[in-house]
Amino acid sequence: MTVSRVLRGGTGFSADTRDRVVKVAETMGYVPNRLAAAFGADQASTLVGMCVPRLTSGLFGHVLDGVDRALSRLGYQLMIGANSHSPKEEEAWVRQVISWRPAGLILSGRTHTAGTVELLRQAASPVVEIWDLTTSPIDMSVGFSHFDCGAEMGQFLIGRGRRRAGYVGALAQADVMGAARMKGFETALASAGHPLITSEVLIDAPGFYAGFYGLQTLLSREARLDVVYFHNDEMAIGGLAYAQSRGLRVPEDIGIAGWGGMEAASILPRRLTTTVVPTTAIGKAAAEALVARLKGEPGQDVTVVPTRLAPGETG
Amino acid sequence: MTVSRVLRGGTGFSADTRDRVVKVAETMGYVPNRLAAAFGADQASTLVGMCVPRLTSGLFGHVLDGVDRALSRLGYQLMIGANSHSPKEEEAWVRQVISWRPAGLILSGRTHTAGTVELLRQAASPVVEIWDLTTSPIDMSVGFSHFDCGAEMGQFLIGRGRRRAGYVGALAQADVMGAARMKGFETALASAGHPLITSEVLIDAPGFYAGFYGLQTLLSREARLDVVYFHNDEMAIGGLAYAQSRGLRVPEDIGIAGWGGMEAASILPRRLTTTVVPTTAIGKAAAEALVARLKGEPGQDVTVVPTRLAPGETG
DNA sequence: CTGAAAGCGCTAACAC
DNA sequence: GTGTTAGCGCTTTCAG
Numbered sequence: 082m083t084v085s086r087v088l089r090g091g092t093g094f095s096a097d098t099r100d101r102v103v104k105v106a107e108t109m110g111y112v113p114n115r116l117a118a119a120f121g122a123d124q125a126s127t128l129v130g131m132c133v134p135r136l137t138s139g140l141f142g143h144v145l146d147g148v149d150r151a152l153s154r155l156g157y158q159l160m161i162g163a164n165s166h167s168p169k170e171e172e173a174w175v176r177q178v179i180s181w182r183p184a185g186l187i188l189s190g191r192t193h194t195a196g197t198v199e200l201l202r203q204a205a206s207p208v209v210e211i212w213d214l215t216t217s218p219i220d221m222s223v224g225f226s227h228f229d230c231g232a233e234m235g236q237f238l239i240g241r242g243r244r245r246a247g248y249v250g251a252l253a254q255a256d257v258m259g260a261a262r263m264k265g266f267e268t269a270l271a272s273a274g275h276p277l278i279t280s281e282v283l284i285d286a287p288g289f290y291a292g293f294y295g296l297q298t299l300l301s302r303e304a305r306l307d308v309v310y311f312h313n314d315e316m317a318i319g320g321l322a323y324a325q326s327r328g329l330r331v332p333e334d335i336g337i338a339g340w341g342g343m344e345a346a347s348i349l350p351r352r353l354t355t356t357v358v359p360t361t362a363i364g365k366a367a368a369e370a371l372v373a374r375l376k377g378e379p380g381q382d383v384t385v386v387p388t389r390l391a392p393g394e395t396g
Numbered sequence: 397m398t399v400s401r402v403l404r405g406g407t408g409f410s411a412d413t414r415d416r417v418v419k420v421a422e423t424m425g426y427v428p429n430r431l432a433a434a435f436g437a438d439q440a441s442t443l444v445g446m447c448v449p450r451l452t453s454g455l456f457g458h459v460l461d462g463v464d465r466a467l468s469r470l471g472y473q474l475m476i477g478a479n480s481h482s483p484k485e486e487e488a489w490v491r492q493v494i495s496w497r498p499a500g501l502i503l504s505g506r507t508h509t510a511g512t513v514e515l516l517r518q519a520a521s522p523v524v525e526i527w528d529l530t531t532s533p534i535d536m537s538v539g540f541s542h543f544d545c546g547a548e549m550g551q552f553l554i555g556r557g558r559r560r561a562g563y564v565g566a567l568a569q570a571d572v573m574g575a576a577r578m579k580g581f582e583t584a585l586a587s588a589g590h591p592l593i594t595s596e597v598l599i600d601a602p603g604f605y606a607g608f609y610g611l612q613t614l615l616s617r618e619a620r621l622d623v624v625y626f627h628n629d630e631m632a633i634g635g636l637a638y639a640q641s642r643g644l645r646v647p648e649d650i651g652i653a654g655w656g657g658m659e660a661a662s663i664l665p666r667r668l669t670t671t672v673v674p675t676t677a678i679g680k681a682a683a684e685a686l687v688a689r690l691k692g693e694p695g696q697d698v699t700v701v702p703t704r705l706a707p708g709e710t711g
Numbered sequence: 712c713t714g715a716a717a718g719c720g721c722t723a724a725c726a727c
Numbered sequence: 728g729t730g731t732t733a734g735c736g737c738t739t740t741c742a743g
Contacts, residue, residue: 142451142452160443160476162473163465397714413712428736433737436736436737
């Protein structure tokens with residue numbers, strides 16, 4: 082009826098009718114049923130699904146925040162899930178979420194199962210892949226190249242005179258993006274003529290303690306390293322702590338570099354050498370790309386969000 | 397039809413029929429429409445809404461993780477929102493989410509607008525209030541007392557011989573829970589006969605820099621403090637950095653205490669005196685309380701999750 | 712064990 | 728500017 086038009090802010094009713102409708106709705110405490118709306122109209126869903134690797138990651142917290150701010154302002158609701166870096170789990174999540182007929186999806190990373198891609202194709206749902214840039218996205222992509230991050234850091238450290246580098250990673254066989262950074266790092270070092278000496282990729286989650294023990298392992302194997310690149314800032318800070326506990330001076334005796342641009346890194350007496358990732362901006366850009374697509378506005382399929390190498394004082 | 401029964405794992409069909417249905421569903425790539433299911437059945441919604449103050453908070457990242465793990469394992473989907481510590485914004489969010497007819501809601505804090513409470517009552521939706529304990533919840537509550545956290549820290553610091561305490565807060569006029577901790581701290585100090593000397597509650601978000609400048613402000617006003625309690629660990633760490641920059645020894649010249657149990661606090665050469673909050677456990681308990689209610693199982697309305705004062709070496 | 716009928720609340724398309 | 732009709736895909740209830 083006319084009520085529907087009024088409540089949805091449509092056109093084609095008198096001011097008088099509108100007021101009457103609004104008043105009645107208020108007095109009866111009317112709450113619309115979006116389930117019915119989305120169901121009946123098939124277009125009207127304002128649900129957006131977003132899947133991240135880990136909800137406990139500080140970086141992804143900021144991405145989520147960027148997405149949520151942009152979407153909620155436009156009247157969309159966010160459904161979230163975590164996949165523990167597993168494409169299998171992502172597929173399970175996508176299968177669940179797709180059944181709610183979301184207006185669009187935001188996925189983290191570019192690695193998906195064939196099943197996920199097929200599900201998405203069938204649903205014809207707009208998809209933004211974020212974080213790890215791909216030039217051939219399923220649909221849209223917002224991010225940067227992890228390989229390039231690693232390569233840039235490699236070149237930078239070579240430029241600072243480092244010659245014997247090591248690498249400490251985490252989440253072995255789960256996180257393909259960390260692996261891409263390591264690969265980029267390795268490649269840059271090799272082409273500068275000073276190849277990576279040794280590396281240790283732990284199975285653990287990338288935290289403070291993993292960095293601490295990772296560096297311990299690395300140095301027990303090969304004592305003469307002059308710089309170590311870590312999976313992320315938390316691990317780098319763990320590495321710093323280990324270096325200090327062993328009486329090693331940073332950066333004189335050993336250089337330490339991280340990745341991610343964690344806020345807490347400002348805690349350190351010396352600023353950490355790292356790569357700053359514009360997390361909130363990525364979230365915002367992803368949400369905007371999605372909404373532009375939903376509104377049929379033209380937008381680019383691939384948005385590159387540049388990262389920034391912060392020289393710091395530890396590398 | 398029978399198909400519905402099979403796909404939902406009901407009873408009343410032959411094994412043969414089941415196999416046929418499953419096969420056809422697979423070959424045609426059938427994806428159920430949960431919108432229609434939830435709409436038609438009114439009971440069947442597996443949506444759970446959760447509202448947190450800030451998505452960028454490390455602590456709430458862990459709470460979210462606890463909730464998500466528990467719920468996704470049981471087949472529920474999580475809709476999230478952030479309210480920037482504003483009950484008004486929370487009401488707007490609840491209004492949106494309620495219109496999706498969720499199975500239940502998880503809210504942070506015990507401060508809600510009358511509108512929110514009325515909305516919840518009308519929808520008869522199960523609600524878990526987390527984080528800040530209330531003995532008279534709307535429905536269910538999982539958390540701890542912020543007042544007690546502050547009081548406990550006050551007593552502890554008095555016990556360590558501190559006599560001239562200050563407090564640095566954040567999010568003035570927004571965060572009632574931080575205010576409760578301060579109140580508890582103040583009360584404990586007063587009843588020990590050594591009342592709070594001075595306090596500064598900033599408007600800013602509680603981060604590293606807010607702690608740094610907060611301590612600066614406090615000391616410029618009153619130089620002879622022997623301990624300062626901060627809104628949270630991030631701020632305490634900022635305070636530590638300021639103390640160091642001024643050549644003050646911690647804990648000899650001045651004590652520093654935080655709250656929250658931030659992982660990165662392990663970065664410090666000396667362990668931070670703080671209160672550790674079992675974030676993941678709160679999320680898990682909240683999800684479980686909600687699901688128990690949904691299944692009609694008996695459960696307690698108020699679950700107290702104890703915090704733990706970590707003595708550390710800075711207080 | 713299987714099928715037929717009705718209806719959930721809303722929106723779209725079309726009359727009035 | 729307003730009302731009518733039909734139908735979205737599922738679940739529930741009730742017959743076979």
